[in-house]
Amino acid sequence: MNKPFRQTTVADNIIGELDRALNNIFCKQTSLRPFPADNTTGDAAPLSSDQKRQAASLMRVNHAGEMAAQALYQGQSLTARDPSLADKLKNASMEEADHLNWCRNRLEELDERPSLFDPIWYAGSFAIGMAAGIAGDRWNLGFLAETEKQVVRHLDSHLERLPENDERSRAIVEQMKVDEQGHADLAEDLGAAELPQAVNKVMKLTSKVMTSVAEKI
Template sequence: MIDTSPQDDKPRFGRQPGDLSPREQLERIIRVDHAGEFGAVRIYEGQLAVLGKTESAETLRHMKEQEELHRKKFEELLAARRVRPTLLGPVWHLAGFALGAGTALLGKEAAMACTEAVEEVIDEHYRAQLETLGPEEAALKETISQFRDEEIEHRDIARSEGASDAPGYELLTTAVKTGSKLAIWLSSRI
């Protein structure tokens, strides 16, 4: 059956075969967001391992502290909603640190380009989730909205700290964005 909403003329279809149930969709959201925040903490830990005694350290610590609060909140949601975390945690533990340390070894600007690229993907990711979640998930939407604002702040900090001056900026940010999108896709499913 097609239901046309009074707000627009676009047809609205009900749930189709193969669509996730609302519970499955919620589980994926919490699982992938937890994995992403875990990965973000590891990226900053890698960057701090290299840049922890430089002028960038305070900025990196600030962003890492916010990511740690995000991770902790999603850990609470995993437990409260009885959602299993991604099975890829050990991969993200190593990959996140390696990405952070590797980009930091290329210089502060490359570390900032990494942050900018990741946060651009997360901004889109969180925005899509906010559009997907219904009014029955108002508290979760508020949490995601707050975290999205902080991720946008991180992106803006990275830009102001010279992300676009990184060597191979376009190649680096394209690779990080592609890897981030792949990590989102995998973590939501595995």
């Protein structure tokens, strides 16, 4: 005899999101796509101690950013009003999960750890993502588009700062940049609203605080 179908409850969703958060913050996940660094022949020359520290600090920032992106997409998808938009956000979140894993792998290669503030980045971004979704789908998409544009600029600056001979880190950042630009383009194609300049400035300030802290701690 078949068991009756049980609908998902609010408690189920809360437990699921908590489990996802703990896994993202503390556990290494399996990437769905190949590790971009494996497409290189290795670093052009051994990294000096200073170069390793520089690369590790930048990859720690990228890892923190991807931790925030995971939470942001989850919050946005939970409050999106259009089910098809929620699905697109979840698909984009899967690419961001790859980024998170790639950055974590590279940090391990460089004998470094992620930011100690990762739980804070996750919690704050999840709340922001939910708020963006509650504001409405066009604003949700507008927030996503602006976030990804800022991330692309941020990754460009990292490509300038990474050691030239750090081919493995550079390969990861290059692929992340391609994906993030794709997410921004998708959001605009789906009808993203243009955010007020005041909101853009607050987003830039928040990003600056996170990157400055994550680079060191």
